[in-house]
Amino acid sequence: MSDRGFVVTPWEVKGEVDYDKLMEEFGVQPIDDKLEEKLKRYTCGQLHPQIGRKVFFSHRDLDWILDRYEDGEKFFLYTGRGPSGHTHIGHIIPWIFTRDLQRYFDAEVYFQLTDDEKFLVKPDLSLEDTIGYAYDNALDVIACGFEKGKTWLFLDTEYMKTLYGIAVRIAKHITFSTVKAIFGFTSSTNIGMVFFPAIQAAPCFLPSILKGRNIPCLIPAAIDQDPYWRGVARAVAPRLGFYKPAQIHCKFLPGLGRGGKMSASQPETAIFTTDRLEVAEAKIMNAYTGGQPTVKEQRAKGGNPDICPIYQYYLFLFEEDDGRLKERYLDCRSGSLLCGDCKETLAKRVSSFLKEHQKRRIKAKNVLEDFILRD
């Protein structure tokens, strides 16, 4: 994929992603006007900002699952997280969207924490590490405001008795050459990773098995996870007698480094939910922007919000009002808005978001057990 200037796999996102190219390559549909209108019926007559702003921008079978819903057949939501470190704001974006879908559609949420995957794929992480991060990340999920009694988080290693029975049924139909083609596995891939796609596909069918009837599944997740659903879950669903899971895909929140870089080895390129407020603010104040090198040039030529991570933060989460977002865009373009001011406003908003999130995160510890599924 390197010849096109970006890489998107379930384990790596690099370069400036061309989402149109990705949609074509993955064979997924854009969320078009007609589908937006259909969605509006369930989302209080207004488009969810993440849909309106094309943060969630493409899908598979979303129209189908809405038709089923219309016919009285409720769906569940399935998403997850690979717990290889602390949660950052980029992770939270689709969780907030999923929480809102839960409210709109009164849907159960199944949330997979792939402690096994991150242990298997990261040479330096022990299973104790990834289990620790899973519980740490779970607090962030709960802090997003998912509904107790309708939201089920599970660590793969703690729920494996249940998951494995489904995973082997999937695995029986998936050969090594299939996962080689989909995920780029090689002979040097460890056998845990080779099997793992069956485990990530298993929750697509979990509620149907738990409840003894076929229940449609909608997966809100970043588009890099698409190969799991396309090549594994959707491929085997008919053979196992289940619906193919529907999907709705989001973009990646760019990091605060040059060219949207966000890297675990450079913690200054991401805002973690566990960052102290002044640390988070400093990261924003030090971020790369789409602005000019000097105030004078900015005033004269204007900045470029399209390549600016600061602007993307506003667009993804930190400016609810579409009018004000547009204003900010135009003010940047015209040169009337300076980067320093723009950053300062964002820093305050992020700081206040974090403050509230961190409070909810502490409270989440008291209810954690109500959300966790274990064998």
Next chain:
Amino acid sequence: MSDRGFVVTPWEVKGEVDYDKLMEEFGVQPIDDKLEEKLKRYTCGQLHPQIGRKVFFSHRDLDWILDRYEDGEKFFLYTGRGPSGHTHIGHIIPWIFTRDLQRYFDAEVYFQLTDDEKFLVKPDLSLEDTIGYAYDNALDVIACGFEKGKTWLFLDTEYMKTLYGIAVRIAKHITFSTVKAIFGFTSSTNIGMVFFPAIQAAPCFLPSILKGRNIPCLIPAAIDQDPYWRGVARAVAPRLGFYKPAQIHCKFLPGLGRGGKMSASQPETAIFTTDRLEVAEAKIMNAYTGGQPTVKEQRAKGGNPDICPIYQYYLFLFEEDDGRLKERYLDCRSGSLLCGDCKETLAKRVSSFLKEHQKRRIKAKNVLEDFILRD
């Protein structure tokens, strides 16, 4: 392997096995006189018949594990069964030996029932089928007389939460190319089977993990299972901080068909523990033998017990007395013993063995739950 006239893999045993060749190929040691003397110290001063008759004939690190035992460090026994059908007498042979080892060494036994493996490898079996056979086979294990409170049977699918945590630690060190080389996996192998070697290796370290200290493991099993221990469990043990599991290998009881054929698709070639007594007797009376086509020729030339499955039944299990076994061998060779009489005696012994086993099998249902480990 076909050029040498036999095939031995964990999933297939075909042709007339040359055990000397196999030992050389697998790199295992014969149980020599010195080791036999050492064993005698623990086996009431006498060689166990299955050792004396070379049914159990080779090993890895058996001398080492006896030294540890001598030093006061007890080992546990690990064996298992792939539940793809009913139990036949060939399966029972190593279980009886394992039961006797348990008594000699006061050892705990961990017994794995690989319902997942048999589901993954057999196109026609459902998981419900293999789980059903696992419980059916478990009754035979218990009927062999293993000690309650020291013997733990588990189905992979029901104990996977515990096993998986160990299996991923193993799997992280095992690549696809390793299992390809050891087991002959190809690109068409399903990903469940690719991962499975890690699950079969996991119980080698299970008691050490459950009890929080390194406990030596001795695996009594047919030699076809050796690749699991050689290439996976023993290879990763030092990296995970565990002892390498020791092994003691047995031969295969030949089937009742021509050339020692025993086949699931030809139930008349094996005596199942669930066979009605008259069915079992008829199978023996109809078996292929090493005898001559007519009584006259048998009297004149004698038979060949070395290629006779009936003789092997006596040798493996149905003639306890070494003197009488030798007598039977010589009487066959000389022509004084006719196949019909030899079969009739065996039929009675097998029938009486089965009758007692079937009684114990029924009683086993009452104590089954005391033997089963579940998450």
